[in-house]
Structure formats: structure tokens, C-alpha cells
Amino acid sequence: IEIIDMEDEAMIGRAAEEYYQQNRRNGATINGAAALLRTHPTLLAAMALRWGMGDGMICGTFGYYDLHLGYVRAVIGTKSDSKNFYAMNVLMTEDRNLFIADTYVNPEPTSQQIAEMTLLAAEEVRRFGIVPKAALLSHSNFGTENTASAIKMRQAYALIRANAPDLEVDGEMHGDAALNEEIRKATFPKSNLTGNANLLVMPTLDAANIAFNLLKTASGSGVTIGPILLGAAKPVHVLTPSATVRRIVNMVALTVAEIIAKEPQA
Secondary structure (H helix, E strand, C coil): CCCCCCCCHHHHHHHHHHHHHHHHHHCCCHHHHHHHHHHCHHHHHHHHHHHCCCCCEEECCCCCHHHHHHHHHHHCCECCCCCCCEEEEEEECCCCEEEEECCCCCCCCCHHHHHHHHHHHHHHHHHCCCCCEEEEECCCCCCCCCCHHHHHHHHHHHHHHHHCCCCEEEEEECHHHHHCHHHHHHHCCCCCCCCCCCEEECCCHHHHHHHHHHHHHHHCCCEEEEEEEECECCCEEECCCCCCHHHHHHHHHHHHHHHHHHCCCC
């Protein structure tokens, strides 16, 4: 394999000049850009990825999530058919696999963002060899409330159905209705969702992050994967300082699988 020296002055100089040209009207200086690149390996790695020196990136095991995501946003950007980034975490237990979004990026996603996130998350679930069954979660259960949050999830459901009619999805619904088909049928027997949901789309970042951490702790021995960054133009994932060695290895494997999937088939 080729090893890239992240302290190579020629590479730092090239990256600093490019970064300066992009940000000179935002107060950047060439010396400041060079100093930033020497002390923030995520930024330099993102530059190297954009130049084609690498195929994927794992970062975020120190510092704040938003700092690393900011470099990804500025240097790599989103896919051509995506407008935003989203984060999804996976919890694999003995009896079920749960994909939860958006756990880290958007504090108050709009209905359009909820819809886009659901479609991106469903695509990622399929990469695991699992058929996505999405539930749009809320304190409202199929129209029982008309708060702004409930209406937002209802509108997101309509957008998803219009853009992906083949996706199994329903909402807005309670968490127990999502995870238990019997409860859901008792409340709403004509739901478009069959079986138990495996993709839980939350109305806010608070709800997603809290739910994931509660489920992770309560499950005890479950395997966790993520955060998986959705919407990035290249295979990039921002982890957190709490990531274990096992989770880092899992995320590297996931990134490699994404890289291989992007390669032209012979």
C-alpha cells in the first residue's frame, strides 16, 4: 500500500494555497492556512481525498463532531443529488437491527430534510443486505396530534411516498408502534409498513441521539456501528471520541465496502 506522509511540506504548501484561495475573503491568510493544516489532519486528509490521493476517510476520534464535519462540508461537499449531510447510527442486537437517524448533524430538520434523510438512510440500509422498513417517529400516532413536529413528519411522509413509492415507510407514529407490528395494527390496521421497523427516523437530533444512546446502553451486548455520514460526495465518516477500536474497525470495513461499490464494474 502507499503511505502518505501527512507532514510532507510540499503537500501542506499545496493544500494551504488552495485553502487560502477559497477562503481569502473570509479572513484567511496563507500562513494561517498552513498552520491550520499542520494542526488539523482531518482538513489535510480531506484535501488529499479531493485530489484523488485517497479513496475514503475516517476521522473524528478527537475533538468536536461539528469541527470535523465542517472540514468535510467545506472541502468534499455533498453528493450531486443531495443537499445536506445526515448521521445514522446502527445498533445490532440478538433479535433485531436498528438504524437511527439523524443522530449528530441537524438539530431541527425540516420535512424536506427528513424526506431526503430517509431515502439516503434506506439506501445505506440496503448496503447491509437488509430490506429497509422505515418509521417516521413522533409523539403523534397517525394524526392524533397536530403540533408543528407532528405535521412536519406527516409532510415528510408524503414527500417520501411521492419520491420512493416502493419504500416500506409509514408515519407519523409512536416508537412502540414502529417496533411492534401488533401494536401498530391495533391502532392503524391499514399501515403501509409490514413487520417491525428497522429504520427509525427521528423528528429532531435530540430525539435521535437520546434514543440511540438509551437503546445502546439498555441492550448491553449489542454491536454499534457509526455514526455513518449520509450525503457526502465521497466515502467519509466522522466518528466520535467514544469510538472503540472495534467500532473503528467496523467503520473502516464499511468505508472500504463503499469504495468498492463506487468502482466501475468490469
